[in-house]
Each structure stands twice: as structure tokens, then as C-alpha cells.
Amino acid sequence: MTATLAPARPGADAGRTAFAALAACELRRFVVNPVFLLAVVMTADALWFNRSGSVTEIDTANPFPAVFLGGFGMMATFWLTRSMRASEPVTGVTPVTRPTRTAALCAVAIVPFGCGGLALLAFLHFHPVGDPVYGAFSPPARIAVLAGQILVPSLGGPLLGVALGRWVRFPGAAFVLFLILYGWVSLVTILSMSHPGSAPVAVLRLFAPFAFFTYTANTADVTAWRGSPWFFLGWQLALCAIAVLVALLRGAEGQVRARIIRALAIAGVAALILLVLAGTGGFTHAVTA
């Protein structure tokens, strides 16, 4: 049996080199963005502030990394993407295609994602998985809840910012979307408090890039809401994929465009299925432990 090594195509190598160079350049721009730096400081401060025993359930401390690394990260990448708009006539004639430049912009999401990972580790350090603040969830489900509330929003927010920056002209779009998402999550959470056993309300609560899973009323007991944290994690990852594909679609032509649209349809269907499974899976009613 013989094995042959095919020589790498010079075009592919050049494309990879250009992408790496662009990604490194965008990373350098992103890490000095004042909004992102503010987000990192605020996340660290919020985690430190909520380290004490005053936390009765995880959801009093968990939204902060999502708001700061995800929400503020979205605003930072939106501006990063929009900042290239003025130089589009010049960059548009370079040999690098727009989808490649968009992919380089998407690559910066690795930084807030890494910060989210650190935040997750810090949260686990202050609130170990065995703590009663997690409610009735099993230990693996507790990790899924944390990943869905801390890690994935840190990745999805910046990716959404890139997609928004590529498609929307309005310069205030990022903060408007941030306010709308913040309002929506608050509204459906408050609805869940009054209808904890309702399946449609559970689906509405999970129809968001971030969702709460526990609740404490005036008692010391933690109520775990219905819904599957694992499928919710899948729904969030599908949303991340949709954000990347929507961003890449701008400026894509020919075969690439057709492929992106096909992938977008698959990701959309997968997201829908995962949302339904997230709403109907897990606990079938609110469980207080």
C-alpha cells in the first residue's frame, strides 16, 4: 500500500496566510477597544462582587458575563466592523474577498470567548458544582447551565455584532439590539415567574440568546424552571452558526454564496428543532429543591 502526499495548492496557502494576517490585525484592534476593555473590567468586578455567600441562586450572578462580554462585546465588534466601511472603496479592490475579511472579523470572538471561559472557571471556583445555589439540576446539567449562561453568550454576542455591522447601516443598531434583547429576556423571565409550569412560556423564555434556569422567591429554596439546558446550549450554538453565516453572506458570490445559503437553511432548521427540544425537554414542571 502506498501513500502519496499531494502538494498543497499555492492559492490555498496564500489565502490562509492572508486570513491569518487579517485576523491578527483585527484581534489587535479589538483587544484595545475601550468598550471591550470596560466589559472585561465589569465582568471581573461583578464576579468578585458576587463571590460571597449572599448569592442564593446562580441566576443572581450569572447574567453579568453575558451582559458585559456578550452585550458589550456585540457593540465592540459592531463598531469594529463598521469602522472599515469608510475604507471599503480601497479594501474592496484588494485580492482578499469580503467573506475572508468577515471571517477574520469573526475570529476576534475568540478573545471574549476565552474571557468567558475564565469567567466560568472563576464562577466554579466561587460556587462549586455541589452548591445548593444550582437547584435541582444534576451536576452535568449544572455545567450545561453555566456554559449556556456564561460561555456561549460571550461567543455569540461578538459574532452577532459582526453580522449586524455587515448588514445594518444604522450606526446605533448595536445598542438598540442590546436594549431589545435585554428587555425581551427580562419580560419572558418575569412571565415565567408567574407561569412556572407553562410550556409555551418556557419556549418563550428559551427563545432568546440567554435564559435563566433558576429562581428564588422569598424562601431559601431554589426553583429550577422547566427546559433542557443541554438542548438550550445546542440552540445557542446554532444561533452562533447563523450569525457567522449571515455575516459571511454579505459580499459572497457564486458557489460560495449558494453554499452559505444552504448551510444557513440547515442551521435554521437545526435551531428550530433544538429550541422545541429545549422547551419540551428537561424538567416537565418547575422543581423546587
Added chain:
Amino acid sequence: MAGPVLRAGAWPAVAGLSGVAVVVGGCGAAFPAAATVLFPICFALLAAAAAFTLDEPASQVVDVTPTGTVRRTTIRAMALLAPLATGTLVLLAAALRGLALPWAAASLALAGNVLLGFAAACVARTRTGEPGAAAGTAIVLVLLAPSLVPQVARWVRTFPAPGAGGPSSNPVWWAVLAGCVAAIAISVGGRRPRHRPASAARQRWT
């Protein structure tokens, strides 16, 4: 004069943000339990709408016309009626739904939010022709700080909560109103054209 100055305003942004604010505020009126969360978001959107009222894409031309800064800003300030009317509409809807809010304090918060957005735009307008996006984002972040940062929430409240303990929002908004009036007066009075006409520059050296 007022017509052309008003026509050149960023009306799509002002109207769009006010429209989103109506939807958010409408949800607050429809779901009274969520009103204290959604009304501050609605007011923050109205503050952002106010921040777009001074956007002037043709600022390099407009800033050197004989029409003074005070006059132009006064005319553009009429556009604040849009976010103010929107906020009033939302509060009226809430009142009709029977929400028990401290109405005087809520109205003061509305006026304070809108004036804060306008004052931020006035200050930023001394540096750029289109201050809306930057001023709006900054104002939204500042207005949401009590919701996002627990340490700030202990000391500052930007929306009056019915029957709850903690600090009142009124002192904050009276102080903000005074500060905004001063900031607007200083920025409008001190604003000079940033772009000297080429002919004027030539005359200086010949």
C-alpha cells in the same frame, strides 16, 4: 429657516428609536409586572432618539453658514417633541391600564432622560457633525448602569419604583436637568465652526 433645518435632521433614526420605544413601553404597560424593567429601557431608547436630533451629515457646509449655532440648535430642539410625545403616550397607556406608578416622578424621569440625550449630543456636536451614535450609546450605557452594576443600584435609581425602598430617583433627575441645561448652554455658546473655509484660510496668508 426652521423648515429646511428641521428637514435635514436624522428623522429616520429619531422616529425609528421612538417607534422601538413605543413597542417596549407598550409591553411594559401590557405586562405591569415587567413595567419597572421595561419603562427604563423605553426611556433609554427615547434618550438615544434625542441624541440623534442634532445629527448633521452636511456639517462641514452648515457650520460655516451665517445661521448661528444657537438658532440651529433651538430649531433642532423642536425635534425633541417626538421622543417626549412618545414617552407621554407610553405613560398615558400605563395610566389607562391602571398601573400604580408615581406619575410626577416618572414624568420627571422622562424629561430628564430626553434632556440628557440632547445635552450629550450638544456636547459631542462640538467635535463631530453626527454625534448621535456615539452619544446615544454612551447615554444608554450610563442609564442602564443601575440595572447592570449592583454597586451603582445601591446609590442611584433612574426610574421611580412604586412603593419600594431605596433611593428616590427625583434628586438624580433634578441634578441631571440642572447639569444638562448648563452643558447645553456652554456647548452651544462655545461652539465654533471646526472647518475654516478655504477662502478664509487663503486670505489670512496673502
